[in-house]
Amino acid sequence: xxxxxxxxxxxxxxxxxxxxxxxxxxxxxxxxxxxxxxxxxxxxxxxxxxxxxxxxxxxxxxxxxxxxxxxxxxxxxxxxxxxxxxxxxxxxxxxxxxxxxxxxxxxxxxxxxxxxxxxxxxxxxxxxxxxxxxxxxxxxxxxxxxxxxxxxxxxxxxxxxxxxxxxxxxxxxxxxxxxxxxxxxxxxxxxxxxxxxxxxxxxxxxxxxxxxxxxxxxxxxxxxxxxxxxxxxxxxxxxxxxxxxxxxxxxxxxxxxxxxxxxxxxxxxxxxxxxxxxxxxxxxxxxxxxxxxxxxxxxxxxxxxxxxxxxxxxxxxxxxxxxxxxxxxxxxxxxxxxxxxxxxxxxxxxxxxxxxxxxxxxxxxxxxxxxxxxxxxxxxxxxxxxxxxxxxxxxxxxxxxxxxxxxxxxx
Amino acid sequence: xxxxxxxxxxxxxxxxxxxxxxxxxxxxxxxxxxxxxxxxxxxxxxxxxxxxxxxxxxxxxxxxxxxxxxxxxxxxxxxxxxxxxxxxxxxxxxxxxxxxxxxxxxxxxxxxxxxxxxxxxxxxxxxxxxxxxxxxxxxxxxxxxxxxxxxxxxxxxxxxxxxxxxxxxxxxxxxxxxxxxxxxxxxxxxxxxxxxxxxxxxxxxxxxxxxxxxxxxxxxxxxxxxxxxxxxxxxxxxxxxxxxxxxxxxxxxxxxxxxxxxxxxxxxxxxxxxxxxxxxxxxxxxxxxxxxxxxxxxxxxxxxxxxxxxxxxxxxxxxxxxxxxxxxxxxxxxxxxxxxxxxxxxxxxxxxxxxxxxxxxxxxxxxxxxxxxxxxxxxxxxxxxxxxxxxxxxxxxxxxxxxxxxxxxxxxxxxxxxxxxxxxxxxxxxxxxxxxxxxxxxxxxxxxxxxxxxxxxxxxxxxxxxxxxxxxxxxxxxxxxxxxxxxxxxxxxxxxxxxxxxxxxxxxxxxxxxxxxxxxxxxxxxxxxxxxxxxxxxxxxxxxxxxxxxxxxxxxxxxxxxxxxxxxx
Numbered sequence: 001x002x003x004x005x006x007x008x009x010x011x012x013x014x015x016x017x018x019x020x021x022x023x024x025x026x027x028x029x030x031x032x033x034x035x036x037x038x039x040x041x042x043x044x045x046x047x048x049x050x051x052x053x054x055x056x057x058x059x060x061x062x063x064x065x066x067x068x069x070x071x072x073x074x075x076x077x078x079x080x081x082x083x084x085x086x087x088x089x090x091x092x093x094x095x096x097x098x099x100x101x102x103x104x105x106x107x108x109x110x111x112x113x114x115x116x117x118x119x120x121x122x123x124x125x126x127x128x129x130x131x132x133x134x135x136x137x138x139x140x141x142x143x144x145x146x147x148x149x150x151x152x153x154x155x156x157x158x159x160x161x162x163x164x165x166x167x168x169x170x171x172x173x174x175x176x177x178x179x180x181x182x183x184x185x186x187x188x189x190x191x192x193x194x195x196x197x198x199x200x201x202x203x204x205x206x207x208x209x210x211x212x213x214x215x216x217x218x219x220x221x222x223x224x225x226x227x228x229x230x231x232x233x234x235x236x237x238x239x240x241x242x243x244x245x246x247x248x249x250x251x252x253x254x255x256x257x258x259x260x261x262x263x264x265x266x267x268x269x270x271x272x273x274x275x276x277x278x279x280x281x282x283x284x285x286x287x288x289x290x291x292x293x294x295x296x297x298x299x300x301x302x303x304x305x306x307x308x309x310x311x312x313x314x315x316x317x318x319x320x321x322x323x324x325x326x327x328x329x330x331x332x333x334x335x336x337x338x339x340x341x342x343x344x345x346x347x348x349x350x351x352x353x354x355x356x357x358x359x360x361x362x363x364x365x366x367x368x369x370x371x372x373x374x375x376x377x378x379x380x381x382x383x384x385x386x387x388x389x390x391x392x393x394x395x396x397x398x399x400x401x402x403x404x405x406x407x408x409x410x411x
Numbered sequence: 412x413x414x415x416x417x418x419x420x421x422x423x424x425x426x427x428x429x430x431x432x433x434x435x436x437x438x439x440x441x442x443x444x445x446x447x448x449x450x451x452x453x454x455x456x457x458x459x460x461x462x463x464x465x466x467x468x469x470x471x472x473x474x475x476x477x478x479x480x481x482x483x484x485x486x487x488x489x490x491x492x493x494x495x496x497x498x499x500x501x502x503x504x505x506x507x508x509x510x511x512x513x514x515x516x517x518x519x520x521x522x523x524x525x526x527x528x529x530x531x532x533x534x535x536x537x538x539x540x541x542x543x544x545x546x547x548x549x550x551x552x553x554x555x556x557x558x559x560x561x562x563x564x565x566x567x568x569x570x571x572x573x574x575x576x577x578x579x580x581x582x583x584x585x586x587x588x589x590x591x592x593x594x595x596x597x598x599x600x601x602x603x604x605x606x607x608x609x610x611x612x613x614x615x616x617x618x619x620x621x622x623x624x625x626x627x628x629x630x631x632x633x634x635x636x637x638x639x640x641x642x643x644x645x646x647x648x649x650x651x652x653x654x655x656x657x658x659x660x661x662x663x664x665x666x667x668x669x670x671x672x673x674x675x676x677x678x679x680x681x682x683x684x685x686x687x688x689x690x691x692x693x694x695x696x697x698x699x700x701x702x703x704x705x706x707x708x709x710x711x712x713x714x715x716x717x718x719x720x721x722x723x724x725x726x727x728x729x730x731x732x733x734x735x736x737x738x739x740x741x742x743x744x745x746x747x748x749x750x751x752x753x754x755x756x757x758x759x760x761x762x763x764x765x766x767x768x769x770x771x772x773x774x775x776x777x778x779x780x781x782x783x784x785x786x787x788x789x790x791x792x793x794x795x796x797x798x799x800x801x802x803x804x805x806x807x808x809x810x811x812x813x814x815x816x817x818x819x820x821x822x823x824x825x826x827x828x829x830x831x832x833x834x835x836x837x838x839x840x841x842x843x844x845x846x847x848x849x850x851x852x853x854x855x856x857x858x859x860x861x862x863x864x865x866x867x868x869x870x871x872x873x874x875x876x877x878x879x880x881x882x883x884x885x886x887x888x889x890x891x892x893x894x895x896x897x898x899x900x901x902x903x904x905x906x907x908x909x910x911x912x913x914x915x916x917x918x919x920x921x922x923x924x925x926x927x928x929x930x931x932x933x934x935x936x937x938x939x940x941x942x943x944x945x946x947x948x949x950x951x952x953x954x955x956x957x958x959x960x961x962x963x964x965x966x967x968x969x970x971x972x973x974x975x976x977x978x979x980x
Binding site: 147148149150151154155157160161162164165167170171172173174175177178179181182183184187188190191192193194195196197198199200201202204206234235264265266267268296298300325326327328329370 | 588593601602798818825859861870872874881890900921939964973
């Protein structure tokens with residue numbers, strides 16, 4: 001595999017993971033693209049025609065022309081819906097402009113909903129919501145809303161995000177902090193600082209031992225570990241990771257430590273960057289720059305993907321995924337897979353270009369406490385491509401299965 | 412047990428004949444309270460508690476509308492403390508929130524709270540410092556009306572519901588930050604799928620997993636660590652309140668929990684709700700009601716038989732219950748009902764309750780009425796986004812702290828609360844509450860605002876409009892005497908008891924002119940709640956979720972009411 005091709009492959013999982021992170025952030029816009037498109041710019045979004053009486057609710061449902069290509073089947077509803085609403089609402093007359101915009105207020109407007117058998121399907125809602133743009137109308141709808149009036153919210157606003165009416169100027173009158181009038185402002189300032197810290201600025205330190213295990217297979221009996229931890233707030237954290245393996249008789253084969261800056265970039269995803277130092281008593285110690293993503297993919301797959309660039313210019317990458325299948329509250333089966341790859345031949349590390357290895361594991365743990373879970377499992381590793389040749393050259397089987405006994409723990 | 416009795420105020424001691432004038436209740440005009448450390452024993456185990464006058468719950472304060480009260484609070488701790496008088500209308504500097512109302516009470520300092528009592532009803536008080544409230548620093552307040560009490564009763568008992576853990580609240584929060592499902596031992600499992608006991612099919616599970624949401628995440632902290640208390644007694648200690656058959660007994664129920672929402676019932680007795688949050692409501696008879704954190708309900712029961720009745724305060728995730736007894740004589744007990752089946756979250760809890768049945772049917776590609784099919788269908792379409800910023804106001808921050816934005820939040824005030832949809836008896840709903848007195852301010856609101864309750868369950872981040880308080884948010888500003896319609900939109904799949912200090916708001920529940928007044932409202936998962944507020948108390952006030960860990964994780968803000976005319980004199 002050429003270096004360029006490999007680079008693409010190596011980065012692919014990263015892109016995939018990052019892509020889903022982005023989708024996480026921006027996916028929401030997709031369905032509304034059509035609605036956001038209309039020429040009418042946000043500031044031009046006028047309020048509904050002058051209200052004939054003092055309006056309590058600032059008009060939140062701003063009129064927009066629905067340009068949604070799927071709006072067609074909503075149209076019928078627009079015509080169908082106002083009738084019952086108008087009958088119920090004595091003020092409905094003022095609100096007809098609002099009524100007509102109803103279809104676009106329908107959050108399903110862009111939905112490729114199967115045309116419902118019920119011609120009113122999908123429209124009752126808009127009928128209920130629109131009149132409520134008039135605060136007095138809401139009460140008339142109580143019977144329809146199950147007793148409580150249905151006050152419209154941002155969901156019912158059309159064409160982009162609703163802009164709220166700011167508070168009156170007098171609401172901004174001095175002082176900035178009322179208690180400063182009665183207590184020493186310096187003392188209050190310190191107290192406010194404490195209040196800020198105690199309402200959101202939670203710092204945590206975690207240590208997670210993912211695996212700490214002994215393995216028994218065709219080859220030698222070995223041990224291995226994989227652990228990570230962090231210190232920090234919700235967004236920014238210092239993150240460390242370590243893993244390694246050795247022979248049960250005490251000889252260490254390889255160990256690595258990563259020191260990372262981790263930043264939450266999406267609800268379920270962190271981006272991590274830093275350095276990795278590998279130690280090999282029988283070989284070269286290597287140092288890498290690393291960047292990766294870590295998080296939870298839909299369906300609760302714990303994912304991580306990272307690329308490593310060594311001081312020698314070698315580019316490698318690793319993608320891992322695992323899943324917890326609860327059998328009972330305490331028995332948990334965890335399938336896991338890890339794929340490693342390299343952009344180039346690295347003979348001194350006995351790594352060939354391309355996919356270098358695949359490891360699949362299945363571990364059954366019992367959570368004595370959530371923080372303390374011994375397990376048994378099986379792990380299959382296969383070296384691939386030129387890497388497999390290196391392994392064979394040493395007289396080993398590129399295909400290895402081992403049984404593991406270990407501990408998963410955190411604190 | 413005897414050690415326990417020493418720590419518990421007379422009114423809360425088991426075998427209590429009820430509140431009578433000869434019981435050592437603290438009454439005004441001058442009341443001295445001392446905050447300190449105590450040991451607290453429950454279920455045979457002893458732990459460290461923060462207490463007031465050495466008691467858990469703290470002493471009952473009994474006052475009368477129209478009096479002035481002087482409460483001298485002395486801090487014997489090595490850390491700051493405070494007392495917030497929950498639900499009392501008072502000058503902002505007496506409200507007891509460090510960093511907003513005052514600087515807090517330093518170690519070995521005494522702070523004198525002094526204010527006129529302008530209302531009557533059942534209230535409570537608790538620390539607003541650190542997480543002392545989760546460790547015992549709470550107590551009841553009863554204020555008798557200046558005139559005739561519209562509620563007739565022969566005897567009364569205060570029932571302080573709370574939760575007790577031997578795990579320090581900071582450790583609880585740390586566990587939640589690292590493993591948000593830490594306390595949940597009722598998750599769906601493969602075994603539960605195979606034997607059907609989870610009550611959820613594969614399609615539905617897949618849909619929840621696709622969203623990375625837990626359909627059993629109902630209470631973050633629950634019976635796996637909490638012992639649910641009634642008047643400081645665990646279920647085994649069985650607090651017992653006495654009555655004589657035929658008496659009308661007024662129960663003043665206060666949820667002083669840190670993190671627990673309860674469903675309350677007394678099998679065999681109908682309950683007539685007469686007050687909510689200290690405000691009179693038109694009597695409403697029911698068999699069970701949900702009480703969220705920091706709410707109070709006064710109910711009248713009339714036991715006619717010479718037998719015992721069990722008072723059950725069941726955690727809404729059914730992970731445990733508080734238990735007490737009403738009996739004619741001490742030592743009598745009644746059957747304790749078993750915990751009911753763990754409820755699963757529903758589509759409405761996902762913020763899709765606002766889709767009417769017509770559109771739901773339209774999206775239901777499988778069988779009609781199959782919740783799973785109906786729920787799964789929208790998830791399969793890009794258009795039904797569970798996190799569409801267009802469903803939030805322009806000023807909301809849609810970042811890491813927001814894992815969901817309700818796509819169709821419903822007004823669920825008329826719906827039975829979580830887990831009680833299918834019980835075969837009457838259940839109180841918010842639309843049953845109708846203020847006895849007409850609403851004073853009949854002006855229509857001059858503007859409306861929307862506040863989203865947001866969170867990231869996986870990271871245990873909570874906030875308003877996507878921001879934690881620690882992120883230096885803009886306060887919520889009102890002009891003095893401004894009348895504003897506020898809609899709270901819950902963008903999470905958990906209930907949040909939202910509390911506004913210093914004010915009562917009118918719940919917009921269809922009873923025009925008689926909207927019930929509340930200081931705390933439980934916003935059901937994925938729902939919206941609207942209240943009308945007359946911002947008539949100048950100063951700065953706290954506004955927060957009363958689930959203590961949610962508040963501590965950021966679901967908190969300051970409400971300012973300006974100008975300061977008439978205040979801070």
